[in-house]
Amino acid sequence: MPAAVKVEREIPIRIGPTENLFLRGVFAPTSRELSAADLEVEGEIPRDLFGIYLRNGPNPIFQPRGRYHWFDGDGMVHAIEFRDGKATYRNRWIATEGFLAEQRAGHSIWPGLMDKPDPSAPRGAGSDGWLKDTANTDLVFHNGHALALWYQCGLPYKIDARTLDTLGIENFHGALRRTVSAHAKVDPLTGELLFFDYATTPPFLTYNVVSKSGELIHHLAVDVPGPRLPHDMAFTQRFSILMDLPLFWDPALLTRGIHKVTYFPELPSRFAIVPRHGTAGELRWFEASPCYIYHVVNAWEQGDEIVMDACRVIDPEPKSTRGEGELARMKAFLRLEAELYRWRFNLATGAVKEEKLDDQRVEWPTIHRGRMGQRSRYAYTSLVPHFEGLVKYDLERNTSRKYLFGPGITANECPFAPRVGARDEDDGYVVAFVADASLGDEGRVVIFSARDIEAGPIARVKIPQRVPVGFHAMWVPGEQLPA
Numbered sequence: 001m002p003a004a005v006k007v008e009r010e011i012p013i014r015i016g017p018t019e020n021l022f023l024r025g026v027f028a029p030t031s032r033e034l035s036a037a038d039l040e041v042e043g044e045i046p047r048d049l050f051g052i053y054l055r056n057g058p059n060p061i062f063q064p065r066g067r068y069h070w071f072d073g074d075g076m077v078h079a080i081e082f083r084d085g086k087a088t089y090r091n092r093w094i095a096t097e098g099f100l101a102e103q104r105a106g107h108s109i110w111p112g113l114m115d116k117p118d119p120s121a122p123r124g125a126g127s128d129g130w131l132k133d134t135a136n137t138d139l140v141f142h143n144g145h146a147l148a149l150w151y152q153c154g155l156p157y158k159i160d161a162r163t164l165d166t167l168g169i170e171n172f173h174g175a176l177r178r179t180v181s182a183h184a185k186v187d188p189l190t191g192e193l194l195f196f197d198y199a200t201t202p203p204f205l206t207y208n209v210v211s212k213s214g215e216l217i218h219h220l221a222v223d224v225p226g227p228r229l230p231h232d233m234a235f236t237q238r239f240s241i242l243m244d245l246p247l248f249w250d251p252a253l254l255t256r257g258i259h260k261v262t263y264f265p266e267l268p269s270r271f272a273i274v275p276r277h278g279t280a281g282e283l284r285w286f287e288a289s290p291c292y293i294y295h296v297v298n299a300w301e302q303g304d305e306i307v308m309d310a311c312r313v314i315d316p317e318p319k320s321t322r323g324e325g326e327l328a329r330m331k332a333f334l335r336l337e338a339e340l341y342r343w344r345f346n347l348a349t350g351a352v353k354e355e356k357l358d359d360q361r362v363e364w365p366t367i368h369r370g371r372m373g374q375r376s377r378y379a380y381t382s383l384v385p386h387f388e389g390l391v392k393y394d395l396e397r398n399t400s401r402k403y404l405f406g407p408g409i410t411a412n413e414c415p416f417a418p419r420v421g422a423r424d425e426d427d428g429y430v431v432a433f434v435a436d437a438s439l440g441d442e443g444r445v446v447i448f449s450a451r452d453i454e455a456g457p458i459a460r461v462k463i464p465q466r467v468p469v470g471f472h473a474m475w476v477p478g479e480q481l482p483a
């Protein structure tokens with residue numbers, strides 16, 4: 001039976017012909033917001049798969065003022081809800097203040113990441129205040145709704161996880177002092193939201209805790225030597241881990257308004273470990289070999305040690321490939337080549353041990369969200385640079401299993417979805433949108449049995465429009481959704 005598709009809104013994409021690959025093909029923005037129930041399925045959707053998979057990503061509308069960077073596009077959430085063996089799809093733009101202002105103006109207002117700051121443009125957002133806040137990077141589920149977040153530090157936008165309506169800015173009852181970076185975390189045991197933000201003006205890095213019910217209960221300025229560009233943080237049951245890594249805007253150029261991300265291998269990687277509600281006096285720095293980290297897998301306490309697993313970038317300032325033109329530097333950074341790596345911070349001795357866990361190049365790590373901050377065994381990652389495969393790690397046995405999607409097919413971040421009633425950490429499914437140019441105007445969501453990744457998808461759900469390649473995704477278990 002064909003899906004029941006309703007076009008909720010159409011906003012024509014006003015971008016002219018372009019050679020920029022991030023505006024073409026599997027990246028090209030979609031113009032329609034759909035609601036579609038009873039989606040067609042190849043295979044069978046398990047009846048014990050109950051919840052919503054949400055994925056954020058860029059979906060620009062207007063002709064860019066300058067060069068388009070993939071990170072510039074207006075945020076759009078695509079979601080698929082599973083219940084009783086059926087699937088429903090929706091997609092909606094995130095109605096940020098920047099999105100609404102450009103809708104009123106009918107054109108792009110702010111420059112993009114690869115442009116120069118424009119003093120004549122209205123004040124923008126981000127860690128240096130000149131970009132459009134798109135909220136396009138990731139999503140976290142806290143206090144009954146999703147929050148759409150932006151990697152450059154923006155305002156958190158409340159999203160109804162079911163309808164995808166933008167409910168407004170979450171300012172935590174007026175207590176939000178500044179902004180929120182992407183990769184805020186929710187402790188599944190306490191319901192607390194932990195987040196950081198960074199800026200080019202002091203304090204250069206802050207750390208914050210919000211209670212389960214939305215009260216901002218802790219704020220700490222983390223003392224770092226200058227503007228930094230952390231992308232993620234970690235937490236355990238008692239501690240939070242903030243990062244001062246040696247990849248940041250060249251300070252000499254920044255004073256002249258030039259934003260050049262530069263690697264300083266002569267500097268160490270520094271990790272601030274602070275009790276969850278701790279003071280500056282309780283914060284301790286641990287030094288490790290220089291590196292950059294986009295994404296943390298998980299962290300936990302083990303004896304005197306804090307163990308942190310993350311994808312450690314192989315070459316933090318990758319060289320451009322000749323012949324790739326003006327997008328070469330962006331494309332080099334977007335290869336995201338990283339390896340699974342473990343740090344052990346000894347709270348008793350101050351020592352740091354570090355080791356590579358595997359040679360495969362992987363990114364976009366996810367785990368069972370109910371295990372975050374606690375010792376966990378399994379991680380699900382994507383093979384890079386092309387997101388051409390899914391790799392499941394057993395980090396206790398140091399083994400991995402892999403599935404390759406096939407020629408021309410790439411997957412977005414693949415969150416784990418626990419089976420209803422599951423007890424074991426990997427008893428459930430892995431869900432992802434895949435991009436496949438050969439599907440034309442259709443999209444696909446694939447469902448794997450998490451215990452048998454190598455067998456390939458147990459179901460492929462047909463999405464009635466192409467879903468552009470995007471950024472981060474999350475799974476919200478059905479029992480956590482408001483009634």
Ligand SMILES: [Fe+2]
Pocket residue numbers: 138151182183231294295472
């Ligand atoms: Fe990220």
